[in-house]
Amino acid sequence: MLPLVGRIYDCALQNSGWSAALGHLAQAIDAAIVQLGYGDPRTGETFNGEHSPWDPEKIRHLNTLGMNATPTTRHVIAGPGDQPFSCAEIEGEDAWRGSFLYRDWFAPQELADLYLTKFALTEGRVGGLLVMTSARHARLIDAERALITAISPHIRRAVMVGDLLREANAETRLYRDALDSLNTPVVLARPDASIAHANPAAEQLLSCEHALRLRSKRLGAAYAPATPALQDAIARTAAGDAEMGDRGIGIPVDAGSDRPGIAYVLPVAKNDVRGSSMNASAAVFISTAAHMTPPPEDALSTLFGLSRAEARVMSRMGTGATQAQASEELGIAVNTLKAQLRSIYAKTGTTRQADLVRLVSDLSRR
Numbered sequence: 001m002l003p004l005v006g007r008i009y010d011c012a013l014q015n016s017g018w019s020a021a022l023g024h025l026a027q028a029i030d031a032a033i034v035q036l037g038y039g040d041p042r043t044g045e046t047f048n049g050e051h052s053p054w055d056p057e058k059i060r061h062l063n064t065l066g067m068n069a070t071p072t073t074r075h076v077i078a079g080p081g082d083q084p085f086s087c088a089e090i091e092g093e094d095a096w097r098g099s100f101l102y103r104d105w106f107a108p109q110e111l112a113d114l115y116l117t118k119f120a121l122t123e124g125r126v127g128g129l130l131v132m133t134s135a136r137h138a139r140l141i142d143a144e145r146a147l148i149t150a151i152s153p154h155i156r157r158a159v160m161v162g163d164l165l166r167e168a169n170a171e172t173r174l175y176r177d178a179l180d181s182l183n184t185p186v187v188l189a190r191p192d193a194s195i196a197h198a199n200p201a202a203e204q205l206l207s208c209e210h211a212l213r214l215r216s217k218r219l220g221a222a223y224a225p226a227t228p229a230l231q232d233a234i235a236r237t238a239a240g241d242a243e244m245g246d247r248g249i250g251i252p253v254d255a256g257s258d259r260p261g262i263a264y265v266l267p268v269a270k271n272d273v274r275g276s277s278m279n280a281s282a283a284v285f286i287s288t289a290a291h292m293t294p295p296p297e298d299a300l301s302t303l304f305g306l307s308r309a310e311a312r313v314m315s316r317m318g319t320g321a322t323q324a325q326a327s328e329e330l331g332i333a334v335n336t337l338k339a340q341l342r343s344i345y346a347k348t349g350t351t352r353q354a355d356l357v358r359l360v361s362d363l364s365r366r
Contacts, residue, residue, distance in 0.1 A: 004028060005154045005244075012161040012266060018050035025151065025167040028050045029144040032111055035059075035131040037157070041126045046092050048130070063104055076116045077126050080308050081298075082152040082246075084131065084145050085231035088138075098220055114136035115145075119152040120159060121298070127159055136348045160249065163267050164285050184287070185211070188268065188280035190281075191238035193218040195229045196280040211254045211261030211286050219284065221253035222261065225359070230263055230284070230302045237267040237282040252299050252363065253286070262287045313340045317353055318360025 007021040022034040035051035048063045049072045072090045079085065088096045096102055096113070106112070113133045120127035129152060133140065140148075164184050185202035187195055194217050198206060198266030205212045219234070220227040233248025264285045297311040306314060308334075316326040327337045345351055348359060 008151070009156050009267060011160040011163065015050075015140040016161060019053060022050060022052040028130065029131065029139075029140060029147055030137045031131045031144075032109075032134040033130075035130040035132075037116075037128040037130045037299050038154075039073070039077070039126050039128070040124060041121065042124070051151065056103075057078065058114065065105060070112070071130075072116055076118050076128060077121075077173065079118070081118045081121065082149050082150045082308075084117045084129075086139070087114045088112075089114070089172070106132070110135045113142060115148070116154055117148055120156045127156070127157060150245075153249060154244065156246075157244070157249050157264060157266060159287050160287075161264050162266065164287055175245055187219060187284040187287075188236050189219050189282045190279060191235050191281045191285055193220070193234050195219055199249060204262070205286060211263070211288075212284075220292075221251070223253050224363075225254045226263075226303055229305075230265070234282045234284065237265065246301065247304060247305075248282075250298055251302050260288060290365070293314050294365060296360070300360075304344075306344065306347060310340050310344050310347075313337055314344050314348075314356055314361065317341065317344075318356045320353075320357055327347075 004021070004024050005018065007024060011017045011021050020035070022036070026034040033052055035056050036049040038047055038049055048059075051059055072085055072087045075090050076085050087102075091099070097107075101114075111132050112135045115133070117129040117131070118126060119129050129148065131140070131148065133170065151200050170260050184200055184224075185205050186199050187202045188197040190196055195214070202280070206214055209222050211222050215236060218231065221230050228283070229251050233244070234250070236243045236245075236247055244265075244267060248263070251263040251265075252261070253263045254261030264287065266283045266285065268280050268283050271319070288296070297308070298314050300306055300311040301308060302318040304314075312330055313326060316329060317323075321329070323334055323337055323341075327334045330337070344356070348356070350356060
């Protein structure tokens, strides 16, 4: 998986690389087409983005159809992230084959099924990975689904960082002159979180300690509980691209002012796209845009290393809900919830529900 993850990270800085990277993913899971799709969760409007090599005219026609008409899209937006959902399985084989999307686009090209995976969700946008299978290999096997789940956080990081750079009209190489020209705060950090270079925008953040702080010559977050998550993500970059997992994506680092501060950590490889000559292993990008703020459950996962199921439990219990109320709302057994709570307490360093309420309340004000 390592070469594939590296190609995906290169796309954060060189958007033209997505076609080849998605093509490699399609080969790895024996799919016909892999495409990135986006939508507005408030309106349900969708549009498609970069895709693996395929007939351009047919892709343009698919983009005019959109994905908002399929019930699976709504299921994916509301459901857990990083999990592939099959249209044939969610809607039923007969309903899927009877749909306009299948009859008009899939069947004529001998394509069988559409798998949708939510890789990102912010206030104004949902990002999805669209995997289209051929009639020859209609159903993804467990190992192929597991690969999609594993690769989804890396796609999330690449897309989010790419968005930041495009908003700043960035160059596509990480070297000092290019960084210094950006309005987006960027810090190049060594594995021990010491700073190799900070561009002027990041220096300003450090001077006012709005989102970043320097303590004992190590980069930290103005929001103290986020510092371990930030430094852990930076340390993981030294072990290689694949070791990042979902760490370092959307870390809330601001001190609680009216301007959000969200950190995204990108491994810096010594190659043509992400090359660096400053002994840095990580590039830390800071977004101050409200629309880049992740949902609270994602922030809890990032800050404390919670599983998605644990984050959902902490989010509910952090509002003051009883165990019975939370288990009923989440559709899990009380004993399962108790087991997840024990894990949550251990990971957050807390011992009682009142501590969780305080953490969730504090996070909601960021």
